[in-house]
Structure formats: C-alpha cells, structure tokens
Amino acid sequence: MTLVDSLRTRTEGRRGTLVIIALFAALFLYPVVLPFAIYEQGVLLLAFLTALMAVSWNIVSGYAGYVSLGHSVFLGLGAYTGGLLAEKYQVNPLWFMPLGGLVAFVVATLVGMVVLRARGHAFVIITIALLLSMQVLVTNFPSITNGSNGVNVPLPFWSSDYQNMPFYYLFLVLLLATVAFAAWIRRTKFGTGLLAIREDEDKAAAIGVNTTRYKVLAYAVSAVPIGVAGVVYAYFLSFLNPVGAFALLTSVTIVLSALAGGRGTLWGPVLGGFVVSIVSEVANVYGGGSQSRLLVLGLALVLVVLFLPQGILPAVAARIARRQAAKKTVEYTDQTGVATKRTPIVVTPRSAPQAERTPAPLLEIRGAAKSFGGLRAVDGVDLTVEAGSITALIGPNGSGKTTLFNLVTGAMPVGAGEIWFDGTRIDRLPAWDRAHLGLGRTFQTTRLFKSMTVLENVVAPLPTASWGLMAKDAVSGHEAERARELLDFVGLGRFGDQQAGALSYGQQKLVELAQVLMLEPKMILLDEPAGGINPTLINRMVEIIRDLNRQGIAFLVVEHNIPLVLDLCDPVAVLSRGKIIAQGPPSIVRADPAVLEAYLGPEWLPAEPVPGAVLDQAALSAKGS
Amino acid sequence: MTQLVQALVLGLLIGGVYALMASGLTLIFGVMNIINVAHGALLILVAFITWKTWSVTGIDPILLSIVMTPVMFGLGWALYKGVLSRISGTSPGMSVLLTFGIAITIEGVLNVTAGNRFRSATPSYFSQSYRVFGISLPKAQVYGCLAAVLVLGLLYLVLSRTWTGRAIRATAQNASGAALVGIQSAGVAALAFAIGTATTGVGGSVLSVLYPFFPASHYDWISRLLGIIVLGGMGSLAGALVGALILGLAETLTATYGSLQWSTLIFYAVIMIVLLFRPQGLFGSRLRQDVMA
Numbered sequence: 047m048t049l050v051d052s053l054r055t056r057t058e059g060r061r062g063t064l065v066i067i068a069l070f071a072a073l074f075l076y077p078v079v080l081p082f083a084i085y086e087q088g089v090l091l092l093a094f095l096t097a098l099m100a101v102s103w104n105i106v107s108g109y110a111g112y113v114s115l116g117h118s119v120f121l122g123l124g125a126y127t128g129g130l131l132a133e134k135y136q137v138n139p140l141w142f143m144p145l146g147g148l149v150a151f152v153v154a155t156l157v158g159m160v161v162l163r164a165r166g167h168a169f170v171i172i173t174i175a176l177l178l179s180m181q182v183l184v185t186n187f188p189s190i191t192n193g194s195n196g197v198n199v200p201l202p203f204w205s206s207d208y209q210n211m212p213f214y215y216l217f218l219v220l221l222l223a224t225v226a227f228a229a230w231i232r233r234t235k236f237g238t239g240l241l242a243i244r245e246d247e248d249k250a251a252a253i254g255v256n257t258t259r260y261k262v263l264a265y266a267v268s269a270v271p272i273g274v275a276g277v278v279y280a281y282f283l284s285f286l287n288p289v290g291a292f293a294l295l296t297s298v299t300i301v302l303s304a305l306a307g308g309r310g311t312l313w314g315p316v317l318g319g320f321v322v323s324i325v326s327e328v329a330n331v332y333g334g335g336s337q338s339r340l341l342v343l344g345l346a347l348v349l350v351v352l353f354l355p356q357g358i359l360p361a362v363a364a365r366i367a368r369r370q371a372a373k374k375t376v377e378y379t380d381q382t383g384v385a386t387k388r389t390p391i392v393v394t395p396r397s398a399p400q401a402e403r404t405p406a407p408l409l410e411i412r413g414a415a416k417s418f419g420g421l422r423a424v425d426g427v428d429l430t431v432e433a434g435s436i437t438a439l440i441g442p443n444g445s446g447k448t449t450l451f452n453l454v455t456g457a458m459p460v461g462a463g464e465i466w467f468d469g470t471r472i473d474r475l476p477a478w479d480r481a482h483l484g485l486g487r488t489f490q491t492t493r494l495f496k497s498m499t500v501l502e503n504v505v506a507p508l509p510t511a512s513w514g515l516m517a518k519d520a521v522s523g524h525e526a527e528r529a530r531e532l533l534d535f536v537g538l539g540r541f542g543d544q545q546a547g548a549l550s551y552g553q554q555k556l557v558e559l560a561q562v563l564m565l566e567p568k569m570i571l572l573d574e575p576a577g578g579i580n581p582t583l584i585n586r587m588v589e590i591i592r593d594l595n596r597q598g599i600a601f602l603v604v605e606h607n608i609p610l611v612l613d614l615c616d617p618v619a620v621l622s623r624g625k626i627i628a629q630g631p632p633s634i635v636r637a638d639p640a641v642l643e644a645y646l647g648p649e650w651l652p653a654e655p656v657p658g659a660v661l662d663q664a665a666l667s668a669k670g671s
Numbered sequence: 672m673t674q675l676v677q678a679l680v681l682g683l684l685i686g687g688v689y690a691l692m693a694s695g696l697t698l699i700f701g702v703m704n705i706i707n708v709a710h711g712a713l714l715i716l717v718a719f720i721t722w723k724t725w726s727v728t729g730i731d732p733i734l735l736s737i738v739m740t741p742v743m744f745g746l747g748w749a750l751y752k753g754v755l756s757r758i759s760g761t762s763p764g765m766s767v768l769l770t771f772g773i774a775i776t777i778e779g780v781l782n783v784t785a786g787n788r789f790r791s792a793t794p795s796y797f798s799q800s801y802r803v804f805g806i807s808l809p810k811a812q813v814y815g816c817l818a819a820v821l822v823l824g825l826l827y828l829v830l831s832r833t834w835t836g837r838a839i840r841a842t843a844q845n846a847s848g849a850a851l852v853g854i855q856s857a858g859v860a861a862l863a864f865a866i867g868t869a870t871t872g873v874g875g876s877v878l879s880v881l882y883p884f885f886p887a888s889h890y891d892w893i894s895r896l897l898g899i900i901v902l903g904g905m906g907s908l909a910g911a912l913v914g915a916l917i918l919g920l921a922e923t924l925t926a927t928y929g930s931l932q933w934s935t936l937i938f939y940a941v942i943m944i945v946l947l948f949r950p951q952g953l954f955g956s957r958l959r960q961d962v963m964a
Contacts, residue, residue, distance in 0.1 A: 112764075178891060183936065351758065355758070
C-alpha cells in the first residue's frame with residue numbers, strides 16, 4: 047500500500063487527495079521559491095507544529111474520545127529532554143529526538159495506567175494537573191533543570207544564511223510522518239477498537255477489546271510525536287523556561303485546532319492547526335498584541351463548540367455528500383432480500399475438537415448474588431448450562447435476568463458467588479478476558495457502533511488478547527472475508543458498507559449476532575433475541591440459532607416470547623425475585639405452580655387447571671405489562 | 672508539638688475555604704454531569720471585582736461577598752441559559768471543551784481589562800492574628816473559613832430542607848426519573864448551575880484576601896479544585912468536604928515540614944495513590960449503568 051493510499055480516508059475522497067498532495071507540494075516548494083520570506087516561513091513552521099500536535103491529540107481524544115486538556119505537557123517533556131542533554135554535552139539536540147518521544151511515551155503510560163482504568167472524568171482532570179505539576183517540578187529542581195532560570199540550548203549548526211529553513215522542513219516532514227502514523231492507527235484493529243471505546247465502552251469490552259490497554263496505549267502513542275517534535279522545538283527556541291515550555295496556551299491551541307478542523311477525522315486536525323495558527327497570528331498582529339490573543343482563542347473555542355461541533359472538514363464533507371446524494375437514485379432495502387438470501391456457513395466454535403464428548407457443564411453459576419443498595423437483584427442463583435444446549439432463562443420483568451447476564455459477561459462485578467466457564471473461574475476476570483475464553487453476548491437493545499459500517503462492526507471483535515493482532519489491518523484479508531461470510535449467513539451480506547445506524551432494529555439484532563460469531567464463541571448469551579422484531583425475522587433468528595447450535599455452540603437465552611422459548615429451548619430455567627424457582631424440560635416448567643404464581647401473582651388461580659396452555663397466556667399478560 | 676497543632680489548625684481553616692470552592696463544582700457535576708472548567712476563572716473574576724471595589728471604596732472584601740453572591744447567581748443562570756443549555760444532551764467531552772473555552776475567554780477579558788500582574792486585597796486585619804493557647808490564627812483565614820462554613824451550612828439546608836433542594840438532588844440521582852415525577856430538569860439544571868456559580872461569590876471574595884492572584888491563576892485553582900472532587904468522588908458533597916480538608920492539611924503540613932512549593936505536588940501524589948486503589952474516588956459510588964439507556 048502506498049503512502050498516498052494510506053493517507054486517504056473515506057471522508058476526503060479522491061478529489062480531496064489531489065488537493066492535499068498539491069497543497070503539500072506547494073509547502074515543500076515554498077522556501078525554495080521564496081527563500082527570503084522569513085517571517086512567513088516562521089509562521090508556517092509553527093503551524094506545522096500545531097497541526098502535528100492536533101493530529102496526535104486526535105488519537106486519544108478524537109478516536110478514543112478521551113479529552114486531554116494538557117497535551118502540551120509532552121512538548122515540554124520533549125523540549126526539556128533534548129534541551130538539557132544538548133546543553134550538558136554540547137551536542138546537536140536533534141540526536142535526542144527518539145529519546146524525547148520515549149520520555150513522553152513512558153510518562154503517558156504511567157499516568158494512563160493510573161487514571162484510565164476507570165471510565166469517566168478523572169482523565170481530563172489529571173491531564174491538566176499533570177501539565178501544572180510538570181511546571182512546578184521543573185521549577186523546583188534547579189540542580190537538574192536550572193529551575194526558572196531556564197536552559198540555553200546550543201545554537202543551530204548550520205550557517206545563519208539558511209535562517210529557519212531547516213526547521214521548516216523538519217517540522218513539515220514530522221507533520222507528514224505523524225499524519226501517516228495516525229492514518230495507520232486508524233486502519234488497524236487498534237484504531238477500530240478505539241472508535242468502539244468512544245462509541246460504547248461496555249460493548250467494546252464485551253466483544254473482547256481490552257479497553258484499559260487500548261486507552262493507555264492510545265494516550266501513550268499520542269504523546270510520542272509531540273515528544274519528538276518537542277526536541278526540535280527546543281532547538282528552534284534555543285531557550286527554555288518552565289512556564290513557556292509547559293504552557294497551557296499551547297494546549298488550548300491543540301484542542302481548538304483539532305476541534306475546529308474535525309475531531310476524529312484524519313485531515314481535520316491538520317486543517318484546524320493551519321487555520322488556528324494563522325488566525326491567532328493575525329489576531330496577534332492586527333488585534334492588539336498577545337494580550338487579546340487569549341480572548342480571541344477562548345471565544346473561538348466557545349463558538350466552535352456551539353455552532354460547529356463536528357468541525358470544518360466533516361461539515362464540508364457532509365455538504366458535498368448531500369449534493370452528490372441528490373443526483374443518485376435511491377436504492378431501497380427490503381425485507382424479502384433478507385428473508386431469502388441466506389447462505390449456509392460452518393461456524394467452528396473453539397471447543398470443536400471436544401464437541402463429541404458427553405454433555406458437560408460449560409457454564410456454572412454458583413450462588414451468584416448482586417445488590418443495588420437495598421435491592422437484591424440477583425439473590426444466590428445456581429444455574430448450569432450444559433455444553434451444546436439451548437438453555438432458556440425466563441422470568442417476569444425485574445426478576446434479575448439481565449443483571450445475571452451482566453454478572454456472567456463481566457459488565458458488573460458479582461457481589462458474592464462463583465462463576466465457572468469451561469473449567470475456568472471467570473467471576474474476577476475483566477469482560478474482555480471472558481470474551482477471549484469464548485463467551486459472547488448480545489444486548490437487549492442492540493448496541494452496535496452506529497457510526498461504523500456494518501462490516502467494520504462485524505470485524506471489530508477480538509478473539510484473543512494478542513498484541514500482534516492489534517496492529518493488523520482492521521478490514522482486510524482473512525477476517526474481512528470471514529465477516530462477509532457471517533453477514534451472508536445472517537442474510538445481510540448486501541449491507542456490509544451501510545452505516546450500522548441506518549439498519550432497522552431487527553437487522554441490527556442480526557448484525558450483532560454476526561459480530562458475536564467473530565469471537566468464535568463456545569457459548570452465546572442472547573438477551574431477548576426476538577424482542578421488537580417482526581415474525582419473519584423471528585423465524586430467521588430461530589433458524590440461525592438452531593444452525594449454530596447444531597455446530598456445537600451453546601446458548602443461554604432470555605426471552606419473553608414464551609411459545610418461542612418452549613419450542614426452541616431445553617432446559618428452561620425460571621428466575622423470580624433474583625432466585626431460580628424452577629428448572630427442567632419445557633413441558634414440566636410450564637405447569638409448575640410456582641412459575642405461574644411468579645408470572646401472575648398469588649391471587650390468580652385457574653378455574654380449572656389446564657397444564658400446558660396456561661403459561662402461554664401468562665406470558666402474554668406479562669409481555670403486556 | 673505547637674508547630675504540628677498550628678499546622679493542623681491552619682490546614683483545617685484553609686480546607687474549609689477549599690471545601691466551599693469545590694462544593695459548587697461538585698454540585699454542578701452531580702446534577703448536570705458537566706465538569707465546569709470555568710469554575711476557577713469565575714473565582715478569579717470575583718476576586719478581581721472584589722479587589723477593585725475594595726481598592727476604590729475601601730469596603731471590606733469578605734463582606735462584599737454578600738453582594739457578589741447574588742451577582743454570581745445571576746451570571747451563572749445567564750451562562751447556563753445562554754450558553755451551556757445549547758449543548759445539553761451531547762457528549763460530556765463537549766461540555767468540558769465549552770467550559771474550557773469560557774474559562775479562557777474570562778482570562779482573556781481579565782488580561783485585557785485588568786492587566787497581567789499579581790494583586791491582593793489587604794484590608795486592615797490582613798496581617799493580624801488571634802492568639803489562642805500559643806497558636807496564632809490569622810484573622811483573614813478565620814474570617815474566610817467562617818464565611819465558608821456559613822455558606823456551606825446554608826447550601827446544606829437548601830439541599831436537604833427545601834423542595835428546590837430535593838428537586839436538585841433528585842435530578843442528580845436520576846434525571847429522567849425526576850422528569851417523570853414532574854421536575855423540570857432544564858429548570859433544575861439552570862438553578863443548580865446558578866447555585867454552584869453563586870458559591871464563587873464568596874469563594875472569590877475570600878480568595879482575594881488570602882491569596883495573591885492574576886488572570887492565569889485560574890488554572891492553578893481549577894486543577895486544585897478538580898483534584899479535590901476527584902479525590903472525594905465526583906458529584907459527592909461529603910467527598911468534596913473531605914477532599915478539601917485533605918488538601919488543606921497536605922498543604923500546611925508540607926509547608927511546615929518541607930517547603931511550600933512542593934505542597935501541590937504532594938496533593939497530586941495523594942490523588943494518584945487514591946485513584947490507584949479506588950478509581951471512583953473516596954466517596955464516589957458506582958451505580959448500575961445498564962438501565963440508564
């Protein structure tokens with residue numbers, strides 16, 4: 047794959063690529079054509095640096111959605127690393143560029159490992175705190191850093207005739223390298239995982255994405271280009287002090303650039319970096335000096351968030367797409383295509399070699415309990431799912447079915463009890479490890495990554511925890527082929543390139559199933575597979591479940607459609623008020639008085655006991671509630 | 672021994688002021704899930720206005736908070752209605768960026784109007800102290816802490832004893848549930864933001880006496896206050912109180928036995944250690960999130 051290809055993304059298209067190539071060719075030629083435009087070169091090289099930092103920031107804050115407000119700390123770290131060593135040994139600082147990147151990487155990894163384990167807001171706060179702490183730290187260690195007196199970096203080795211031209215090219219090349227790096231990340235499994243985290247972190251964990259590792263790594267790699275550039279920056283400035291090197295204003299510029307250009311896109315932050323640097327320079331020159339620059343940047347940030355939250359590039363792309371869409375004839379998708387075009391497939395669960403063995407417990411839940419405050423949602427459940435079975439879990443609303451699912455898949459920690467899966471105790475493992483063991487689930491309301499295509503959704507799951515897998519292309523080769531097969535298998539092969547959010551609810555349920563199959567699961571937990579979808583699709587869902595079961599995959603199904611459960615599943619377990627009250631073959635469970643009471647309340651008694659038809663009615667009224 | 676008691680007492684006095692400043696921040700986060708990065712800038716804004724008024728009229732800076740509180744309540748209300756409500760419902764990341772923008776705008780305005788240098792309000796009692804059992808209590812610290820305790824007490828009464836307070840707490844716990852029982856969540860959000868901002872009226876006035884400040888001081892303040900609520904558990908008032916006292920004590924103890932310049936770093940180190948063992952903070956709760964959607 048050529049560099050140009052790798053820099054192309056879906057948003058920009060072919061004409062966009064030509065514009066970008068022409069622009070960068072012009073930037074490369076500019077100092078050759080106008081060697082004496084020294085001021086302009088100075089403005090441009092700082093724009094390259096800003097763009098570079100915005101592109102790096104975008105990896106953690108755009109792709110993964112974790113906003114860092116102190117990203118300039120890595121510029122300072124790189125600058126001080128290069129500057130101090132160069133001053134001490136009186137050598138050319140550029141030798142320390144790799145070291146600057148490494149220092150940034152290590153610091154980001156350490157901080158990330160502490161604050162990125164939990165979800166939520168601690169990260170954004172610690173990023174500001176980190177920047178300010180570094181300022182204090184560098185000021186307070188005068189023996190090493192020379193404190194607030196600053197560092198004198200050796201002067202450039204080249205003749206002063208060249209002015210800043212070498213810096214201009216250095217920053218330009220670094221910028222292009224950073225863009226290529228960000229583009230490569232976006233294409234890999236790692237990149238898809240980051241988008242998955244941004245869209246739905248729990249879901250990402252459920253399909254095998256080690257969210258902690260991904261987030262920490264995203265933060266760490268987003269620091270590297272800035273750390274490298276920091277060394278060059280130190281050389282360029284030739285003097286460093288703590289407040290200047292670890293400046294919050296630089297962070298503001300980074301955030302504003304990425305946001306204005308288009309957070310999450312590849313070229314948006316580059317565009318934003320250019321626009322913001324040049325606007326801020328203009329404001330500086332014509333707007334009353336650096337005092338007002340802050341005011342302009344602050345107001346710009348407020349206005350961009352309020353009126354252009356998606357950024358310039360996506361806004362322009364959307365406008366072009368609308369204009370092109372108007373010319374095309376609309377192609378409607380239909381249910382008949384879904385119902386008829388289905389290809390058979392061999393799905394090999396990872397337990398296949400042992401599939402011959404006699405039924406043995408695959409999943410064992412022993413005394414599992416979970417309370418929310420005073421509410422005991424799951425209250426000492428014992429449940430076993432045999433290998434190769436389709437086990438149903440039914441029960442009235444609020445009886446604890448979904449909570450039990452969450453305990454089994456690791457979306458929530460158990461309060462008490464043990465869960466064993468295929469000979470391994472899993473109740474303390476994170477969700478992704480359980481997915482890697484071959485435990486897949488679907489959700490009650492579908493949770494696809496709506497901004498990704500259907501195909502990207504299906505290839506997103508990670509069946510193993512291997513580091514090498516993360517660097518693989520997300521949509522290519524064997525896996526993409528496999529994903530297409532699975533989509534064909536659920537009858538949605540035609541929709542691979544559609545946005546997942548554009549599909550109907552029932553279709554999304556099928557895509558979610560295909561997604562889980564990518565994990566090559568031994569067992570799948572289905573949360574209301576037939577809820578809210580039409581009868582044709584229900585039949586197809588049943589067909590698919592039977593198909594998969596014949597190939598050795600066990601199922602645990604939560605479902606309110608009782609006729610379907612009694613037809614499809616054996617055994618059936620009934621959960622009521624957090625406890626299993628009945629378990630056994632469908633014919634026995636449906637006549638169990640305790641089950642009837644759980645569904646219909648203690649006052650209700652049948653005029654004459656009709657074993658069989660009763661639970662079906664009960665289910666109907668339960669569904670209505 | 673006296674030295675230790677002195678440090679502890681001073682730490683608690685400072686901690687009380689921190690608690691007041693952080694309470695508004697944690698209230699806003701609890702109700703709206705917004706990290707108001709502009710909270711520090713609002714404090715500095717109040718400090719500037721207080722300082723200016725004091726230097727022109729000579730009115731006591733801490734007393735001025737009686738005027739500044741309603742003013743900031745109004746400003747908070749206007750900020751919410753005019754700016755923040757426009758992005759309600761989008762990702763929390765956007766609200767961070769928006770309030771960050773507001774903070775920088777305020778800093779920019781102060782830079783342009785008030786100039787970029789250190790100020791401090793120095794009323795007559797500025798350098799005086801009470802002496803109790805051989806311990807010296809700087810008058811300014813005592814008055815500041817008293818004002819803070821008074822406002823915190825009022826805040827507690829409003830939240831626990833009034834319908835408004837209950838509506839605010841209900842919205843903080845479950846916004847859609849509160850809406851179902853007839854609470855207008857938009858109105859409550861505006862009210863909570865206004866109350867949270869009103870606390871900067873007192874906090875900023877006290878700040879103007881206790882600490883020298885300049886426009887960019889707000890970064891320092893916001894990271895301290897955010898540190899407090901991360902340590903205590905985001906959204907928890909009790910957590911903010913405990914976090915603030917820990918910060919106050921960490922500061923005075925490091926200043927007494929080490930050097931003042933390390934005190935903030937020690938505090939951040941404490942935060943990192945706490946987060947290592949309790950990612951949700953000291954008082955933070957992990958509620959079920961599966962039924963929210």
